[in-house]
Amino acid sequence: MxxxxxxxxxxxxxxxxxxxxxxxxxxxxxxxxxxxxxxxxxxxxxxxxxxxxxxxxxxxxxxxxxxxxxxxxxxxxxxxxxxxxxxxxxxxxxxxxxxxxxxxxxxxxxxxxxxxxxxxxxxxxxxxxxxxxxxxxxxxxxxxxxxxxxxxxxxxxxxxxxxxxxxxxxxxxxxxxxxxxxxxxxxxxxxxxxxxxxxxxxxxxxxxxxxxxxxxxxxxxxxxxEPADTFVATFLGSPPMNILPANGVIVGFRPEHFLPPGVAERLGEHVSYQFRVTHSEYLGAERILYGTMEGGAFNERKVISRIPATHGAEISDGNVYSFAVANRDLKFFDPKTEKRTAAARPPS
Amino acid sequence: MARPARVVRTIVLWLVRIFFGVILGFPFLWMLITTFKRSPDLYNLKNNPFIFNEPPTLDNLRLLFNETLFLRWIANTAFAGAVVVVITLVLAVPAAYALARLTGEWGTQLGIGVFLTYLVPPTLLFIPLSKIVAALGLQDSLWSIIVVYPSFTIPFSTWLLMGFFKSIPKDLEDAAMVDGLTRWGAFIKLMVPMSTSGILTVVIFAFTLVTQDFVYALTFISTAAHQTVGVGVATFLVRGDVFYWQSLMAGCLIAAVPIGILYNIFLDRFIEGFTVGAVK
Missing domain, CATH: 3.40.50.300 (P-loop containing nucleotide triphosphate hydrolases)
Structure with a gap:
């Protein structure tokens, strides 16, 4: 009861x-x-x-x-x-x-x-x-x-x-x-x-x-x-989930799932994006990388990546890198209701 | 070196204290000396007024206690004061609580309205109040002023206590209600004990109003046995152009000292009562 x-x-x-x-x-x-x-x-x-x-x-x-x-x-x-x-x-x-x-x-x-x-x-x-x-x-x-x-x-x-x-x-x-x-x-x-x-x-x-x-x-x-909508997705997690609208769908992925070259290859099925790092924060155990997408469906959209401090030592501000997200870590939301929808093919 | 600065500070502090002590204490000293003076000593302008040029006497006190109804007036004042205090508390404390907590936005407006009535000069209210006293058949009775005074004490007390109740966090009442009290229980067992300072302030305020007021007591009551001390002493020890100064002074001193002592006992709480919400 x-x-x-x-x-x-x-x-x-x-x-x-x-x-x-x-x-x-x-x-x-x-x-x-x-x-x-x-x-x-x-x-x-x-x-x-x-x-x-x-x-x-x-x-x-x-x-x-x-x-x-x-x-x-x-x-x-x-x-x-x-x-x-x-x-x-x-x-x-x-x-x-x-x-x-x-x-x-x-x-x-x-x-x-x-x-x-x-x-x-x-x-x-x-x-x-x-x-x-x-x-x-x-x-x-x-x-x-x-x-x-x-x-x-x-x-x-x-x-x-x-x-x-x-x-x-x-x-x-x-x-x-x-x-x-x-x-x-x-x-x-x-x-x-x-x-x-x-x-x-x-x-x-x-x-x-x-x-x-x-x-x-x-x-x-x-x-x-498994956030039910974009509000939950962005309210939980710090930094919040990246929310990227394109082609009639909103794609979301957590900063810790947006990984640098060398790690991305081990993810299994994944999508790659060109990521221009504008600035980064070193927090001891981890690094937070802020930047924008280069080209593709998400051109110019702001994204954040969060990587363990032990990875990606070569990454420096101002350069473009090929980052990747595993397909299983991509969430999709309806742009009108902002509610979660079934998995779809990610725009690249 | 901080030492000389501290010495200067102490000296200045004491000078200020002594200055105000002398100024405020002087009337009492004057009353005390005059009480025991013989008339020839008092009226001789060549005498030093601060000392006894002739031996002190108890005759003036005898006059006060034996030939006037002084003790009766004191008792009347104490009785009227107590009843007015009770009436004020019974009406103002719940009213203030209701205005502070239960009436929402209207409470504040209403509270200001209540306070505004206090600003109406008492002399203006004199005629309507005398009609009410007459209609109630209370002329020449102590009850006439007992009916009238709360109309001055309640608005001010309500307003004062409103500020007090507002300064107590709502969480405390909520907690008390969750802890098993009704709203009334929370009010009596929590709000009232926590507002002791405010309630004491109201008690002293209402009581001193009764001892101080002259106009209403003088006009509503004519029989000597029903008078309060303030009116009785003044009317029965000033006969035509004859002033019984020594007995007057004795009467004032005896009436003032207990109130003075009461004030001092509750001084800290009294100040708290008037300054609540001033900081924070």
Whole structure:
């Protein structure tokens, strides 16, 4: 049974305007880590807030554990949420923050203490119990917020960009920790982020959203390797997929599949293009080559290649090289709908 | 060397403190000295006014406590003040919350409207308010001012608290509601405790208005037993052209000191109340 399901869920903030969320159908699986990924303004947070009951849907249904919860208040939905700002209560100590939901439910004091101890030991924050939120670091606040979310043993976790307030180094370790943590407690989680690395690393499945609509749902490998449309293709991956329109079709291929002479020969069936390198970036482990196509159907189109630093030492700016893409790495999109179409013969 | 600079800084700081301390403390000192002075000492222009030229006396205090209803006036003021504070809080706190959170764009406009009513001079409201007091049959009763004062305290307090509630992130309320509270619960258990500074400011503001006001208390109430301290002291210790200066000063001092102490206890929170949202 799906833990959370949305059916044709729509939210329109201002009458007559385009919805912030449009006809979203979503179904999470038991124990799954589902990531909502999209640029800012794509409706992912609104969708999450509707699931939490903090925002009222304009139309459509939300089901939690098979029951329509549209008319239930947030407190009746049995969920826990971690906010981007952590939303710790500033006038309460970490301990009182953690037991706040238990107190609100009227759970006895001894039981509250027991559950707070359990949550704190899972996250290693017992020594912070008597501190106020302003005396905690970003990482500690995040853990207290997580502890507050798990003490009630909710059926569903909602996380709204909980890592975005941490510095880059802490974020990487917190990401791994959070992922391990979710696996250990086994509660279904819906996680909102605009960071594709987070989404790919953490998600069991990724829901790519844009302008209030779901563009694609799939495992990280599927959304990356088999994008459903040009938006997904360009939103995921850095640098993004090369998108080249020609002869009534859009051809796409990832920069790491656009390979220099010497490698291209090993690809099996492939197409070759003349690539003028205009400038390059050396990033240590890899090189990013920026340039344009020379001649053929894609003449003058901008393309990017990403190659391991160990390859193509001879490539220098301003010269033209014969680069190649394996046929299996070429994706085709319909120029009108920008949706993926069946493989075709690549224009050369 | 930073040392001389620091010494100069300390000296300047203390000079400023002493300067303002003397200026602000002087009226209280003056009241205190005058309270215990005999009349011949006070009225002799050749005497040094800052010292006791004749032995101090308690006669003036006796006059204040025995021959006027001073204690009754204090009690009246405290009672009226407390009721006005309660009425103000009961109406202004939920109103401010609703305007800050629930009414969307209209809230701000309405809030400004509410504040504008505070700018109407109280003297202009005098005639309509006296009609209301008459219609309610509250003339010459302490309840007349208890009905009138909230019309001044509520708009300002609502406006002040609106700013306070707006400065509290919405996430906190959302979190509280997800954590199992109703909106009302989140308001009472989260918003109110977090706005203590603002609420204290409102309490002090409403209370001092009651102790300070003169015009309404003077005109609506004529019986001595129903007066507040501000009006009572002034009307019963100034008889025609006879001023009972020493007892007047004693009355003012005794009424002012508790409020002064209260102010000082909550000074930090009071400042926070008025400057919320000023930075950040």
């Amino acid at each position: 799906a833990i959370v399901e949305t059916r044709k869920l729509t939210k329109v903030f201002k009458r007559g305007n385009v919805g912030a969320v449009n006809n979203v159908d979503l179904e999470s699986r038991e124990g799954e880590f589902l990531v909502l990924l999209g640029p800012s303004g794509s409706g992912k947070t609104t969708l999450l807030r509707m699931i939490a009951g903090l925002e009222e849907p304009t139309s459509g249904d939300i089901l939690i554990g098979g029951r329509v919860v549209n008319d239930l208040t947030p407190r009746e939905r049995g969920i826990a949420m971690v906010f981007q700002s952590y939303a710790l209560y500033p006038h309460l100590t970490a301990f009182k923050n953690i037991v706040f939901p238990l107190k609100a439910q009227g759970i006895a004091k001894a039981e509250r203490q027991k559950r707070a101890d359990w949550a704190a030991s899972l996250l290693g924050i017992k020594h912070l119990f008597q501190r106020k939120p302003r005396e905690l670091s970003g990482g500690e606040r995040q853990r207290v917020a997580l502890a507050r979310a798990i003490v009630r043993e909710p059926s569903l976790f909602l996380l709204d960009e909980p890592l975005s307030n941490l510095d880059a180094k802490l974020r990487a370790s917190a990401r791994e920790e959070l992922e391990q943590f979710q696996k250990r407690i086994g509660t279904t989680a819906i996680y909102v982020t605009h960071d594709q690395v987070e989404a790919m690393a953490m998600g069991d499945r990724v829901v790519v959203m844009s302008q209030g609509s779901v563009r694609q749902i799939g495992t990280p490998a599927v959304v990356y390797d």
